[in-house]
Amino acid sequence: MGKKRVTIYDIAAELGFTASYVSRALNGYPSVSPAIVALVKKKATELNYKHNSSAANLRQGHSKTIGVIVPHINQSFFSDAIAGIEEICFEHGHSLVICQSHESQKQENLAIETLIRQNVDCIFISVSIETQSTTNLEEITNNDIGLIQFDRYLDPLKSNIVINDNRQASFDAVKRMLNDGYKRIAFLGGPHHMKIFNDRKEGYIEAIKQAGLTLPDNFTVTNVLGKEAAMQMSRELLTAAEPPDAFFTVSDHQSLGVLLAAKSLSVNVPENLGIIGFANESFTELISPALSSIDQHGKELGRTTASLYFTKMINNTNASLLPEPVIVKSDLIVRESSAKINSL
Amino acid sequence: MGKKRVTIYDIAAELGFTASYVSRALNGYPSVSPAIVALVKKKATELNYKHNSSAANLRQGHSKTIGVIVPHINQSFFSDAIAGIEEICFEHGHSLVICQSHESQKQENLAIETLIRQNVDCIFISVSIETQSTTNLEEITNNDIGLIQFDRYLDPLKSNIVINDNRQASFDAVKRMLNDGYKRIAFLGGPHHMKIFNDRKEGYIEAIKQAGLTLPDNFTVTNVLGKEAAMQMSRELLTAAEPPDAFFTVSDHQSLGVLLAAKSLSVNVPENLGIIGFANESFTELISPALSSIDQHGKELGRTTASLYFTKMINNTNASLLPEPVIVKSDLIVRESSAKINSL
DNA sequence: AGAATCTTGGAAATCGATTTCCAAATAATT
DNA sequence: AATTATTTGGAAATCGATTTCCAAGATTCT
Numbered sequence: 001m002g003k004k005r006v007t008i009y010d011i012a013a014e015l016g017f018t019a020s021y022v023s024r025a026l027n028g029y030p031s032v033s034p035a036i037v038a039l040v041k042k043k044a045t046e047l048n049y050k051h052n053s054s055a056a057n058l059r060q061g062h063s064k065t066i067g068v069i070v071p072h073i074n075q076s077f078f079s080d081a082i083a084g085i086e087e088i089c090f091e092h093g094h095s096l097v098i099c100q101s102h103e104s105q106k107q108e109n110l111a112i113e114t115l116i117r118q119n120v121d122c123i124f125i126s127v128s129i130e131t132q133s134t135t136n137l138e139e140i141t142n143n144d145i146g147l148i149q150f151d152r153y154l155d156p157l158k159s160n161i162v163i164n165d166n167r168q169a170s171f172d173a174v175k176r177m178l179n180d181g182y183k184r185i186a187f188l189g190g191p192h193h194m195k196i197f198n199d200r201k202e203g204y205i206e207a208i209k210q211a212g213l214t215l216p217d218n219f220t221v222t223n224v225l226g227k228e229a230a231m232q233m234s235r236e237l238l239t240a241a242e243p244p245d246a247f248f249t250v251s252d253h254q255s256l257g258v259l260l261a262a263k264s265l266s267v268n269v270p271e272n273l274g275i276i277g278f279a280n281e282s283f284t285e286l287i288s289p290a291l292s293s294i295d296q297h298g299k300e301l302g303r304t305t306a307s308l309y310f311t312k313m314i315n316n317t318n319a320s321l322l323p324e325p326v327i328v329k330s331d332l333i334v335r336e337s338s339a340k341i342n343s344l
Numbered sequence: 345m346g347k348k349r350v351t352i353y354d355i356a357a358e359l360g361f362t363a364s365y366v367s368r369a370l371n372g373y374p375s376v377s378p379a380i381v382a383l384v385k386k387k388a389t390e391l392n393y394k395h396n397s398s399a400a401n402l403r404q405g406h407s408k409t410i411g412v413i414v415p416h417i418n419q420s421f422f423s424d425a426i427a428g429i430e431e432i433c434f435e436h437g438h439s440l441v442i443c444q445s446h447e448s449q450k451q452e453n454l455a456i457e458t459l460i461r462q463n464v465d466c467i468f469i470s471v472s473i474e475t476q477s478t479t480n481l482e483e484i485t486n487n488d489i490g491l492i493q494f495d496r497y498l499d500p501l502k503s504n505i506v507i508n509d510n511r512q513a514s515f516d517a518v519k520r521m522l523n524d525g526y527k528r529i530a531f532l533g534g535p536h537h538m539k540i541f542n543d544r545k546e547g548y549i550e551a552i553k554q555a556g557l558t559l560p561d562n563f564t565v566t567n568v569l570g571k572e573a574a575m576q577m578s579r580e581l582l583t584a585a586e587p588p589d590a591f592f593t594v595s596d597h598q599s600l601g602v603l604l605a606a607k608s609l610s611v612n613v614p615e616n617l618g619i620i621g622f623a624n625e626s627f628t629e630l631i632s633p634a635l636s637s638i639d640q641h642g643k644e645l646g647r648t649t650a651s652l653y654f655t656k657m658i659n660n661t662n663a664s665l666l667p668e669p670v671i672v673k674s675d676l677i678v679r680e681s682s683a684k685i686n687s688l
Numbered sequence: 689a690g691a692a693t694c695t696t697g698g699a700a701a702t703c704g705a706t707t708t709c710c711a712a713a714t715a716a717t718t
Numbered sequence: 719a720a721t722t723a724t725t726t727g728g729a730a731a732t733c734g735a736t737t738t739c740c741a742a743g744a745t746t747c748t
Contacts, residue, residue: 402734
């Protein structure tokens with residue numbers, strides 16, 4: 001019931017030492033002989049001693065906790081990234097507080113507030129679709145908390161950034177489609193304010209340009225994230241006079257929307273319509289036809305993000321080093337949806 | 345650089361008050377007039393004051409943090425459950441530390457250790473497949489930390505439990521299959537030591553028995569969790585002399601394995617083989633034929649779990665109340681995979 | 689007016705680990 | 719033997735918010 005918590009003072013008392021010595025023993029200070037360390041540790045487990053991190057954190061001024069904010073934890077890319085982050089953080093004895101923004105600016109702000117109040121040492125964030133202004137992210141650094149943006153990021157904000165080779169990957173994917181015989185490739189992008197989607201768009205445009213093609217302006221459409229929007233838009237394009245013969249999208253959910261639209265219009269995929277998306281969501285290989293996608297190597301990206309914190313930021317002697325984005329390579333995975341028959 | 349953190353003492357000094365009064369003002373004590381509260385809050389934001397939770401937690405003896413351990417955060421059920429937990433915890437000003445066990449006993453133990461050291465107030469856990477012994481979970485309660493098991497639980501352990509109506513849901517699903525005309529229904533279950541899978545098995549057995557059927561012993565198979573194991577096992581059964589005409593499984597991944605096996609053997613689903621699984625994983629409605637599944641209402645289950653903590657456990661006057669499992673109803677979602685033609 | 693009841697506000701202890709600054713005691717060196 | 723290093727260990731301050739115990743001043747009641 002009212003049994004008090006066991007502290008280092010209790011250990012010290014039992015052993016005839018003082019608390020400071022016990023603390024040093026427990027933390028592996030060199031000024032304590034191995035024999036004493038063993039003795040103290042034995043007594044600690046014997047008494048069922050439990051280190052109180054609140055006390056330690058208060059004294060030391062940091063919480064050894066990292067906050068992570070993502071739109072949804074059940075999207076392959078994000079859960080992979082979290083797994084990678086988790087791995088590295090655990091290696092360094094840090095723990096993780098994970099929050100979902102559910103693509104809502106409001107919930108994201110709430111998460112930021114919570115994490116600040118929690119005294120996390122650093123926040124890794126992949127911003128929500130709704131997030132346009134940087135003021136809330138600036139709030140983080142204003143509170144002397146570290147900040148790393150990964151995957152989805154706000155450009156105008158000065159912060160460390162870890163992203164994929166979005167432009168190059170998109171360029172390569174579109175080029176691959178062109179090589180496979182698709183000629184009228186449309187692009188379904190995301191909101192204008194998100195650099196990540198613009199990077200992908202640029203890769204697409206560059207590939208088209210380099211192939212010497214000119215496509216209708218309305219083949220490059222932005223702000224159609226999500227299955228529904230993509231389905232509607234692709235339906236529109238596919239039923240027009242001169243429809244596209246392929247779609248390159250910035251997410252697998254969009255690709256799925258395109259596929260559903262194609263099915264409803266009885267357009268054959270991949271014979272008459274190629275599709276490549278982004279993220280390598282787990283469902284892409286389960287559905288039929290299986291969707292080609294760009295694997296972002298989320299786990300690796302997560303590891304890279306966390307490592308960046310531990311190597312560069314934790315001893316920020318000069319915190320104002322200009323932050324060069326760290327790039328993680330991605331890989332195109334070609335499946336049925338972009339395997340045009342006549343290219344086989 | 346070395347700018348000190350703003351504390352309530354700074355606010356107090358600026359305002360000519362004392363820290364204790366500021367603290368009470370900030371925490372809405374009735375003994376502080378609204379005018380003063382407003383004044384203090386204004387000054388607080390003006391100075392960019394940041395509440396230090398380590399200090400508060402140290403003093404108050406709790407961390408207002410909940411630890412959650414699940415096998416994988418990217419499975420629909422678990423991410424839904426976490427979303428529900430998150431909702432309720434945030435409402436109560438608590439934050440969440442989420443850990444994945446990756447179905448590994450070792451990683452689960454590591455997570456438990458980390459959470460204990462983090463001084464979480466309570467741990468919500470859905471144990472990994474490998475976890476058979478309760479010793480590590482007992483370690484939690486030994487450290488005076490609350491414990492609620494949800495979904496997957498270890499029976500011999502005395503703890504609060506939140507689960508679905510597994511037995512009833514399974515019974516209903518199998519009964520539905522029988523009504524639809526399936527007669528030789530096989531069961532693919534999980535490890536023997538997990539009560540949740542036994543509950544589902546019992547529901548299956550009860551439905552078969554109540555229908556007056558007797559099926560071969562080898563139609564009730566346990567310990568075949570996962571796509572691969574299920575695929576192999578169903579393949580074996582389907583190629584035997586008298587194969588089943590339906591499978592009831594304890595997870596959608598198993599159902600997927602069955603479906604793949606059926607496809608590879610050119611067995612028509614649902615005409616010649618019905619399939620119903622558990623979890624209502626997002627891919628179930630995307631693939632073809634779409635898989636019937638039991639929706640566990642993960643978010644609701646998560647909410648229920650968290651609410652249980654806040655209502656019952658947080659003021660555990662009598663902590664030794666015998667814990668009756670809390671049940672969350674689930675729903676059968678019938679899709680193509682169990683819609684036998686002649687039943688339509 | 690005198691007593692009783694609120695209000696408004698302060699002093700100081702407390703939570704538990706860490707860490708700085710010292711002081712013995714022992715060992716090593718000249 | 720005297721001096722310098724090196725161990726071994728303690729005293730006490732510190733981190734920042736909370737909270738218990740009190741004390742004036744203001745208000746209401748008999």
